Amino acid sequence: MNMKKLALSVGLSGIVLAAGATTLAIQANESSQPATAQTSNSSAGTAITVYKSPNCGCCQSWAEHLEANGFETTIVETDDLNAIKQQHDVPRDMASCHTALIGDLVIEGHVPANDIVAYLEDPQFNTIGLSVPGMPHGTPGMETGRKDDYQVIAFNANGQQRVFREHKDY
Helix, strand or coil, X not given: CHHHHHHHHHHHHHHHHHHHHHHHHXXXXXXXXXXXXXXXXXXXXXXXXXXXXXCCHXXXXXXXXXXXXXXXXXXXXXXXXXXXXXXXCCCHHHCCCEEEEECCEEEEECCCHHHHHHHHHCCXXXXXXXXXXXXXXXXXXXXXXXXXXXXXXXXXXXXCEEEEEEECCC
């Protein structure tokens, strides 16, 4: 009788282990599928609010560049961009002609859509945003026929910054 109980116990243990392993495999497969879908659609329909001067044409062109790349843009015209920049901790040396927000993320200046997407997929630790300081020729919205080299800078509220992307000979 003890041998039968032992065999039954071992058999049941095997079934329980197999069922548990199958359940874990199914859960792992299910949890990986939504994450993959999120990554591939991370920029599709991302809402961005662009604060700009009413008279700025390059800001409008930049917003159109974002829309063409899948962003849902809302434009807010303001005569006090400096207040927006101060409210969102944009360092002076990172300033440009418009400020945009994706949630709490600050996008300052003519940052290319693909750089924004890359940042959204892999946010930089302790940074609050991206900037293309000034208004370099050749950036999205500043297509003048001339193409200046430029950097996309990740920055934090304390003014610390590092190069996120560099655009040369593009």
